[in-house]
Structures are given as structure tokens and as C-alpha cells.
Amino acid sequence: MAQPDKIPANDTGPGIVDTVLGEMIGYRLKRAYMQTQPAALRALEEHGLRMVSFSCLSIITDNPGIVQSGLAVALQVERSNLVVVLDELEERGLITRERVPTDRRRYALTATLRGRRLRDRAAGRAHEAEAKVFARLSEEERTFLLTILKRFEDKPES
Amino acid sequence: MAQPDKIPANDTGPGIVDTVLGEMIGYRLKRAYMQTQPAALRALEEHGLRMVSFSCLSIITDNPGIVQSGLAVALQVERSNLVVVLDELEERGLITRERVPTDRRRYALTATLRGRRLRDRAAGRAHEAEAKVFARLSEEERTFLLTILKRFEDKPES
DNA sequence: CAAAATAATTATTGACCATAATCATTATTC
DNA sequence: GAATAATGATTATGGTCAATAATTATTTTG
Numbered sequence: 001m002a003q004p005d006k007i008p009a010n011d012t013g014p015g016i017v018d019t020v021l022g023e024m025i026g027y028r029l030k031r032a033y034m035q036t037q038p039a040a041l042r043a044l045e046e047h048g049l050r051m052v053s054f055s056c057l058s059i060i061t062d063n064p065g066i067v068q069s070g071l072a073v074a075l076q077v078e079r080s081n082l083v084v085v086l087d088e089l090e091e092r093g094l095i096t097r098e099r100v101p102t103d104r105r106r107y108a109l110t111a112t113l114r115g116r117r118l119r120d121r122a123a124g125r126a127h128e129a130e131a132k133v134f135a136r137l138s139e140e141e142r143t144f145l146l147t148i149l150k151r152f153e154d155k156p157e158s
Numbered sequence: 159m160a161q162p163d164k165i166p167a168n169d170t171g172p173g174i175v176d177t178v179l180g181e182m183i184g185y186r187l188k189r190a191y192m193q194t195q196p197a198a199l200r201a202l203e204e205h206g207l208r209m210v211s212f213s214c215l216s217i218i219t220d221n222p223g224i225v226q227s228g229l230a231v232a233l234q235v236e237r238s239n240l241v242v243v244l245d246e247l248e249e250r251g252l253i254t255r256e257r258v259p260t261d262r263r264r265y266a267l268t269a270t271l272r273g274r275r276l277r278d279r280a281a282g283r284a285h286e287a288e289a290k291v292f293a294r295l296s297e298e299e300r301t302f303l304l305t306i307l308k309r310f311e312d313k314p315e316s
Numbered sequence: 317c318a319a320a321a322t323a324a325t326t327a328t329t330g331a332c333c334a335t336a337a338t339c340a341t342t343a344t345t346c
Numbered sequence: 347g348a349a350t351a352a353t354g355a356t357t358a359t360g361g362t363c364a365a366t367a368a369t370t371a372t373t374t375t376g
Contacts, residue, residue, distance in 0.1 A: 152186075261323085
């Protein structure tokens, strides 16, 4: 016989009170982000890509000749951490690294045909996976959400 | 096919073209999230808290007697990773851990008066810091964003 | 009672991110 | 025009974090 006072104490779905965290937008952003990640990562994994390598390949595809420090700024990652990622993309024949003649410290990054094709396929799959997660939003809600999020691209004015 | 005068679908920086990443909501969520974090973390740091310890303290404050596994589910963190966090909160006298008499495997977590006060102060500061970051949004936009993000609380239907 | 399940803990691992140091090249300045 | 500083890429390193497995204590189940 089940005791009436024995609480599940687990299954903390609707039974949990939260007066603070839920009102913090940053917290909500992270939670929503965590919901989208697994599906997107699985999609990219099918093509041997992680989020960072996909991002690099994508930006390089869109900006042929971009140099590594430019890429680092665009993706907001430390340029030192880009090195191994670009090593791998180059190794797989997805991008080329060429010294720029006018400044031989720099490397110009360009996606190969294979790289561009992979980018397109992976982007399609990732977009597809994302669509499933965001199916719970209406079309208007999705576009409005995107519009608002785009407002955060520029650095916060100090 | 890459043209300098081509109008970028999205602006990732000065002169950077991005036809793919910027349209991915997950990517935007992460970027927006990364914008909010530093300020919030600094605010919490003033009170000797990190995001995870603040979250724990806050949920415990709102749910006196919650057990660790319940907290883990609520915060979506591995319960094994909670241990050290709770150790520290207990050490600082912000929460108490008491065995549940009806089930001596469990520990009931309760915030002390000091813990509740700290939670309130920290929450105020964090909220304040967040407000600055989100000042670029109108009041309607903020509430709408929050409303939409709340829709992601429940797990994606499989 | 024996065996399985659950709660908390510990230990360990790998991913990820930031920092500093190094090397080659270019820009500067006196 | 040499000495010095600054820049781009690289390498090495350390710290934080999240996920996993193994351990112990307790409770539930068959």
C-alpha cells in the first residue's frame, strides 16, 4: 500500500518551484541551446565534422582567402585553437592553406570543391535536424526569435 | 563565384560573409548566450558563487527538502557532479544536508537563512547585470523572447 | 533471505577554452 | 639601415567542466 505522504521526490518535472532562474534570460538561452545541440551534433558527425570544424569550413567556404586570425575573430574562438582544426580540414582535402605573397606571415584559407560540397551537405542535414527541434515553434516565432538573436551579434556597448 | 560586392546574407563581422551559420538558431542561441555569461558570472563571483552553485542554492531555496537526485534532474546536471558543489555550499553554511529518516539513502537539502539571503542578493545582482546586456531589447522583445524560450523546458517529443 | 534497484559518492577521463611561450615575418623608429 | 617592436601562426600547457564507471550504503522486490 502506497503511503500518502511518501513523495516521489524524484521526477522533478512540474513539482519543482523556481522563482529566480527561470526569469533569467541567459539561463533560458543556455537551456534552449542545450536542447538543440545533440541533434545538430549528430547530424554533423555523419560527415565527420564537429561544430567548430563545420563552422570553420562554412565561413571559409563563404569567404575564400580569409586568413586565420580573421576566421578566429569571425567565430570568436582563440586563433591558437584553430590550428588543429584547420590541420584536419586541410588533411582531409577540404580546404587549402596558402601563404599570402604580400604578407608571408599569413595563410589564405580556401575551401576546395570537395569542401564546399561537404559544407552544403552538412549544412542541409544540420538545418534539417534543427528544424525538428524547433518544430514546436510556429514559423513566425522562429523568424522572430532569429531576428532578436541577431541583435546580439555586435559586442555590448561598454 | 565569390564577389566582394555580394550582399552578405548575414553579417558576422566587418566584411565577413555567412550564408549558413547565421541562419541556424542553435548557433545564434549559443552566441547570444556567450554574450550574457561574462557579466552574470562576474556578478555571481562577487558573492563567491559560480553559475552551478548559484543554481543549486536557488533551487534549494525554492524547494526546501529537495534531494540531490531531484536537484540533478531539475538542473540537468549529473548528480555525481553535484557532490562537490553541495559540499562547498554546506561548508559555507548556506545549506544543510540531512538524511531523510524514511529513506536513509537520501539527503534532504535545505537552505539556511544565510543561504537564502545570499541567494537573494546574488539573484538581484545577476538580474541587474543581465538587464544591462539585454538593454538593447525592448521590454516586449524581452518578454517575448522569454516566453519562447520557456517552450523548450520540456524534452523534445521523440 | 537473496537479488535487484536506488542514492550518494569517488575517481577518472576526455573535451574544451584560455594563456603563455616560441618562431618567422613585417613594421617601426632612431 | 640596423635595432626594436608588432603581428600571424604555431606549440605547449593548465584549468574547468561534463560524462562515465566503479563503490558503498540502503531499500525494494521476488
